[in-house]
Ligand code: C2E
């Protein structure tokens with residue numbers, strides 16, 4: 001979307017700085033700029049803006065409703081919008097607000113230290129990919145539980161596979177199975193729209209088992225074909241409350257003639273551990289049976305994970321937010337390096353998720369990360385597409401090639 005069409009909202013209590021920011025925006029070609037001197041007024045403008053605001057540029061330290069509270073309220077509206085943080089506060093604090101912003105589901109374009117220069121502002125705005133306008137709320141709507149369960153009963157769910165590549169060699173070490181719903185009317189539906197209702201209602205196991213079964217079948221086929229890749233399946237922490245889970249998973253994988261050594265279970269941190277005892281029992285048993293265990297979204301989770309980390313995890317998956325920000329945010333870089341260091345000391349594999357660029361790939365490679373997963377290599381693909389992708393990748397064999405082909 002060209003600059004002149006973007007709708008900006010400036011939130012800044014300092015009158016001169018607000019004026020300067022507006023001038024800067026105009027000098028970059030912006031034509032629609034609204035402004036507010038505090039969070040409350042900004043929220044009012046934001047809620048009533050028609051057409052909706054595309055980008056908010058907000059100060060953090062403001063009297064009354066501060067930037068943090070404002071961002072939370074913006075997140076609560078559920079309206080798609082991107083935010084740029086502009087602040088004179090120290091970078092460590094800006095970093096934690098960045099993480100908070102993302103946690104509230106807001107698209108954070110970047111944080112700029114004051115004073116804001118035109119070049120820096122343009123760089124950050126350039127990263128703006130026009131999100132869904134308000135006219136298409138169906139994109140984020142979750143489905144009703146009944147409809148999801150019906151879809152499960154009709155086998156409309158399937159795994160898409162995203163490769164996990166060894167940075168040092170370019171070898172395909174595995175693939176993560178990511179659930180997709182082939183909806184009869186809406187087409188391919190992403191997990192965000194069906195996982196939360198399944199988790200909230202206690203039905204997530206039905207999806208997990210269906211995914212695991214299909215993932216195991218495909219992985220078995222890869223092995224037969226001579227591709228020694230493991231398959232990773234996401235496990236909700238909620239499922240771990242049932243002490244029989246490990247046995248059911250083991251049985252199911254055996255039934256598909258697959259050795260548990262080829263299966264990695266990724267435990268997401270998003271759900272709070274309902275019952276730490278049974279979670280530990282399940283995870284220990286799974287590990288004992290030979291399954292790989294991965295800590296998903298490492299770095300973003302709650303303290304529950306610290307208890308679980310007493311388990312012999314075999315893999316640590318570094319959340320994409322740290323990969324994304326590592327080049328420009330010191331705290332992210334530190335978390336990235338510390339995570340890699342920890343994985344090395346524990347002698348377990350480190351997987352970086354969300355690797356999108358050549359620069360990220362190179363950085364991770366130089367820091368000794370084991371595997372990379374992300375759009376730089378390939379997006380999640382339907383099983384057949386993944387199978388043919390692996391053939392071509394083996395021909396090219398190198399990440400450089402993937403970069404050039406893009
Ligand atoms: P996750 O496990 O962290 O999976 C990674 C997500 O990042 C996937 O989103 C993937 O499509 C996306 N991704 C991959 N590469 C890139 C990249 O380079 N850049 C960016 N920006 N994103 C990338 P997806 O498929 O929408 O899945 C979202 C989440 O849903 C997953 O996050 C996982 O927590 C959950 N999920 C997916 N399948 C299942 C499942 O079968 N069971 C459970 N319990 N959760 C699942």
Ligand code: CA
Nearest residue numbers: 176234266296
């Ligand atoms: Ca995962």
Ligand code: CA
Nearest residue numbers: 296297319353
């Ligand atoms: Ca993740």
